Amino acid sequence: MTKSILVTGGAGFIGTHTVVQLLIQGFKVTIIDNLDNSVEEAVHRVRDLVGPQLSLNLQFHLRFLLVSDVYDLNSYCTCGDIRNKEDLEKLFSQSKFDAVIHFAGLKAVGESMSHPFRYFDNNLIGSITLYQVMAKYNCKKLVFSSSSTVYGQPKIIPCVEDFELKAMNPYGRTKLFLEEIARDIHAADPDWKIILLRYFNPVGAHESGKLGEDPLGIPNNLMPYIQQVAVGRLPELNVYGHDYPTKDGSAVRDYIHVMDLADGHVTALQKLFTKQDIGCFACNLGTGRGTSVLEMVTAFEKASGKKIPVKLCPRRPGDATEVYASTDKAARELNWKAKYGIDEMCRDQWNWARQNPWGYKKPPTKSDSPKGI
Numbered sequence: 001m002t003k004s005i006l007v008t009g010g011a012g013f014i015g016t017h018t019v020v021q022l023l024i025q026g027f028k029v030t031i032i033d034n035l036d037n038s039v040e041e042a043v044h045r046v047r048d049l050v051g052p053q054l055s056l057n058l059q060f061h062l063r064f065l066l067v068s069d070v071y072d073l074n075s076y077c078t079c080g081d082i083r084n085k086e087d088l089e090k091l092f093s094q095s096k097f098d099a100v101i102h103f104a105g106l107k108a109v110g111e112s113m114s115h116p117f118r119y120f121d122n123n124l125i126g127s128i129t130l131y132q133v134m135a136k137y138n139c140k141k142l143v144f145s146s147s148s149t150v151y152g153q154p155k156i157i158p159c160v161e162d163f164e165l166k167a168m169n170p171y172g173r174t175k176l177f178l179e180e181i182a183r184d185i186h187a188a189d190p191d192w193k194i195i196l197l198r199y200f201n202p203v204g205a206h207e208s209g210k211l212g213e214d215p216l217g218i219p220n221n222l223m224p225y226i227q228q229v230a231v232g233r234l235p236e237l238n239v240y241g242h243d244y245p246t247k248d249g250s251a252v253r254d255y256i257h258v259m260d261l262a263d264g265h266v267t268a269l270q271k272l273f274t275k276q277d278i279g280c281f282a283c284n285l286g287t288g289r290g291t292s293v294l295e296m297v298t299a300f301e302k303a304s305g306k307k308i309p310v311k312l313c314p315r316r317p318g319d320a321t322e323v324y325a326s327t328d329k330a331a332r333e334l335n336w337k338a339k340y341g342i343d344e345m346c347r348d349q350w351n352w353a354r355q356n357p358w359g360y361k362k363p364p365t366k367s368d369s370p371k372g373i
Contacts, residue, residue, distance in 0.1 A: 002057070003273065004028045006097045006139075008082055008130065009104030011038040011060070013213040014145070014202055016046050017262040018101065019058070020211070023050045025266055028057040030095060032088075033104065034081040036122070037216055041360040045210045061091060082126040088133040099141035099272055100134060101265055102127065105174070108220035109149065109318050112171035123174035131185060140192040141272040143265055144182060146282065147175045148200040148254070148323055157290070158254075158326040161198070161282045169318030179282065186280035193278040195268045199285040200254035200325055202261050203296075204345040205352035212352030213258075214359030222293060223255075223300070223345075227353035230306040237308050239293055241315035246322060250293035254286040254324035257340035257348070261285055267336045286325025287338045296342065303346035304353075 005022060009015045010031030015038070022029050023046075031043060040060075047055040061080055081087055082104050105123040106112070112119045134140065149172030151159045167173040179196050186192045203223040205212035218234075219225040228234040242249040264285040272278060291299075297308050330336045357363075 002026065002028050003098040004030070004096060005269065006030050006032065006091075006095075006100045008032050008100065008102045009038070009145075010101075011035060011040065011043050012103060013038075014258060014261055014265075015103045016042045016211050017206060017258045018103075018265045019046055020049055020206065021259075021262045021266045022269075023054045023057055025270075027269075029059070030091075030097070031058070031060045032080055032082065032091065033060075036106070039214065039360045042211065042214070045360070049206070049208060049210055082130045083121065085129050085133065088130060089136075092133050092137040092139070097137075097139045099143070099269060100130070100139060101143045101145075101269060102130065103145045104130075105145070107147075107171060109169050109171050110220060110316050112169050112174075113316075113318050116170035119170045119174050123171075124177060127178050128181065131181070135185075135189070140189070142182070142192070142194045143268045143272070144178065144194065144196045146179055146196045146198045147172060148198055148284070148286070148325065150176045150179065150198060151320075151323060153320040154323065157322060158288060158324050159198075159284060160326045161284060161329050168320060172318075183280050190279070192280065193272050194280040195272065195278065196280070196282040197264060197268060197285050198282055198325075199261055199264070200256055200287075200323070202258045203255050204257040204259065204340065204348040206259065207348055207351070209348075209351040209355040212349070212356065212359070214356075214361075222253075222296060223349050226297060226300050226308055227349055229308050230300070230304050230350070231353055231357040233357070235309065236311045237297065238311050238313045239297075240313050241293075241319060242312040244315075244321045246292055248292050248294045251319060252290040252292045252322040252324065254289065255291055255296065255342060255345060256286050256338055257345045259348075260287075260338040260340055264330070264334065264336050267334045271334060281333070283330050283333055284325040284327060285330060285336070285338075286327055287341070288325055288327040290322055290324035291342055296346070299342045300346045300350065303343065304350040
């Protein structure tokens with residue numbers, strides 16, 4: 001029997017790529033998203049990629065709107081924000097879900113330092129509300145989108161799942177608190193099966209170039225910022241921190257291709273259905289290799305043939321020096337390993353940028369079109 005999966009935040013960067021893989025694997029998928037940092041067009045692109053037959057297994061719930069797509073699927077979008085319990089109650093009362101993949105939430109470290117209440121509201125309150133409704137409707141299988149930020153600045157690297165957790169910013173602390181909440185939920189009711197996926201720095205795009213990262217406003221993450229410089233939308237790349245104790249002075253991160261990450265979520269979901277005694281456990285999704293910011297700039301320049309002007313700026317509060325994953329547990333527990341390296345990440349990122357210089361949006365006017373392609 002086809003399993004029905006609710007994907008919160010499914011119109012976002014990681015969500016859309018994961019939904020594609022879920023549909024290809026034969027799952028029925030419902031997306032709930034308030035479009036805080038995503039767009040409806042991304043879901044239409046998902047439908048285009050998988051085709052009309054698999055699109056019959058996709059519904060998209062967006063608050064206050066009625067979405068009528070090209071395949072005439074009527075998704076009555078009265079449910080879209082997980083902070084609204086009435087929205088969730090209506091959705092769960094109308095559909096039986098076998099599991100939830102929970103992406104929905106804000107994710108910018110810098111913004112969380114300036115606006116912590118936004119993160120408490122969206123990430124904490126939204127998730128708690130979701131878990132309450134899941135429990136009421138006996139949906140007790142969960143893949144949670146956590147983050148490497150729970151490690152803070154680890155004393156040693158690579159990061160192993162049983163390290164002491166010391167988030168350094170409000171965003172990371174919301175993820176840490178939600179991990180603890182998940183453990184408490186399972187301790188109180190062992191029927192819950194929960195996998196906490198701590199992933200590192202998602203980059204790249206779908207190989208077709210039809211899906212990619214398209215943040216609203218000035219990007220907070222490295223690769224969308226680089227691509228906007230490459231296509232002429234931004235004049236230069238601000239590199240925050242050039243005096244770290246690393247080989248070139250810039251911060252080191254574990255960059256992971258978004259398609260590897262999508263496959264990791266599908267693999268974790270399948271484990272929920274095939275193994276009985278899962279409990280609640282955390283697992284890193286990364287490549288196990290650290291790459292500096294300036295190394296990523298060089299790799300993108302090679303993939304795109306574009307020179308990326310760089311402005312060296314002071315460090316940002318809340319940023320760690322060097323963080324990358326131990327991937328042993330993912331290989332052991334999920335039989336998962338990242339397939340792509342930074343060359344493929346930059347190749348697919350540029351393919352997305354080249355085809356979609358304004359992301360999912362159309363250029364405002366002809367004179368405003370990017371000059372860098």
